[in-house]
Amino acid sequence: MKSKNQIANTIYGVDFDSLSGGEKASITKKYTAQKAPKKATKARKVKATGISEVKFGRPGTNGVKTCLVNDGTTVSEAEEQAGLGIDYKKEGFIVKTSTHHSVGQTLKTSDIVYDGDLIMIVTGVDSAY
Numbered sequence: 001m002k003s004k005n006q007i008a009n010t011i012y013g014v015d016f017d018s019l020s021g022g023e024k025a026s027i028t029k030k031y032t033a034q035k036a037p038k039k040a041t042k043a044r045k046v047k048a049t050g051i052s053e054v055k056f057g058r059p060g061t062n063g064v065k066t067c068l069v070n071d072g073t074t075v076s077e078a079e080e081q082a083g084l085g086i087d088y089k090k091e092g093f094i095v096k097t098s099t100h101h102s103v104g105q106t107l108k109t110s111d112i113v114y115d116g117d118l119i120m121i122v123t124g125v126d127s128a129y
Helices: 004-011 021-033 075-082
Strands: 051-057 065-070 091-097 118-123
Touching (some): 004 021, 051 075, 075 118
16 A cells, blocks of 8 residues: 555655645545555365265376265266276275275275275276175
8 A cells, every 4th residue: 555645746746744735635535545455365175065086096007087976976886987997807996095994995896985085996806796
């Protein structure tokens, strides 16, 4: 914000104290009409209820595939939505990161996935049961 002196110098070329009563009133109006700079606000994190973010990945293959599913979705439904084309006779699911499952736990296709789960697709794990 500019001070009254800065505004007076810009408009009249003299300090605020050197102005007449009407000129001071005009400068005061301009001074109070200035908008104060807004404080930066923190971005709020919005959590959608009923939705889980689940990630699938294969060791040795770069990257993970993220999908959003409804709460209560099974591993096979989430994998199908991610579109990874798993061969259930050769590959299975192991938990890498989870808030509900133990790390390293083998998941069945009927197990429920939870928000934030990172599931590895690995060969040699029987997931068909």
